[in-house]
Amino acid sequence: MTMTDRLSFLAAPLARDAGVPLRVQVHSRILDGIRTGALTPGSMIPTETEIGRLLGVSRTVVREALMLLDEDGFIVSRRGIGRFVADAVPEAGLERLRPLEDLLSMPGSVLELRRTQGELQETTSTYIAEELAIPADSAAWFFETVVLRDGQPIALSQEHLPADAPVASLSAGETALSALLDRLGSGVVRFTAGLLGESRAAPLDADPGEPVLIVTQTAKLDGRPIYLAKHMLRAGAGQLSVRQPGQ
The missing domain is CATH 3.40.1410.10 (Chorismate lyase-like)
Known part of the structure; x- marks a missing residue:
């Protein structure tokens, strides 16, 4: 899969009048990329600059979204290297009865x-x-x-x-x-x-x-x-x- 293919999930512009904060929209877009396999476990996340350019938002907005994904266990940060999709992505949990x-x-x-x-x-x-x-x-x-x-x-x-x-x-x-x-x-x-x-x-x-x-x-x-x-x-x-x- 080429880098273009990997980043295709970022191509559609974000809604600017949906009443949803941009950081939440960016978070959801990246999470969809992880859930659908566009970003595979262990793969490197695009930089804040790349994501911001593709989605038309500031680096600050992207940084806040990535911090939430890190906090939720979907990505991990490696100092001096970059951010990566977690090897074990948290599953959808309580949408159905599970022991x-x-x-x-x-x-x-x-x-x-x-x-x-x-x-x-x-x-x-x-x-x-x-x-x-x-x-x-x-x-x-x-x-x-x-x-x-x-x-x-x-x-x-x-x-x-x-x-x-x-x-x-x-x-x-x-x-x-x-x-x-x-x-x-x-x-x-x-x-x-x-x-x-x-x-x-x-x-x-x-x-x-x-x-x-x-x-x-x-x-x-x-x-x-x-x-x-x-x-x-x-x-x-x-x-x-x-x-x-x-x-």
Whole structure:
């Protein structure tokens, strides 16, 4: 592929009246080039001057867009050499239901699931009962799993399911969502910043005051709520992406 072919995705002019900042448009254009393979993993990114000339924007605008791509893990900077497409580009993540072990896996790293709890227990939380549409005092499955990458604990997963959910034979090497995935319908994911707290810090051997990203997942089976999970992601867990197509 010639350099002209590689840069063809930059040829179309940017919209100047779309109400979208130029740096965001440049970011999207370059990201499309990475996603479509016009810029392959490990290949060098055109210079700020080249990109600016092709798109008709200033180097400052290009620099801001490239900083965002670097921050998001799509490109890497090598001092004195230039910028390159990352060897492992972050995948589209939460556009569909995916188990936590799939979301956190990385090429060249070993991901391990360590089950710390897995049992039927009385539901004492009104929130859990409401999310699963079960009586507050009924039994429900609770699975707690530590996720380790290359031996380092990076996340804690706590999953809740109704007592009749088909997970009694769940293996230690998978989350409940992984076992149910083929049967589930719609799902919802929510993000919250928080702290680990005493009970969640213990399985991770971490400080209870450590800040984490809390990812809450819910899903239905045949229109019935059947899955609730809270995943506590530590700073080393990496990135989760959600695509947001334009209107």
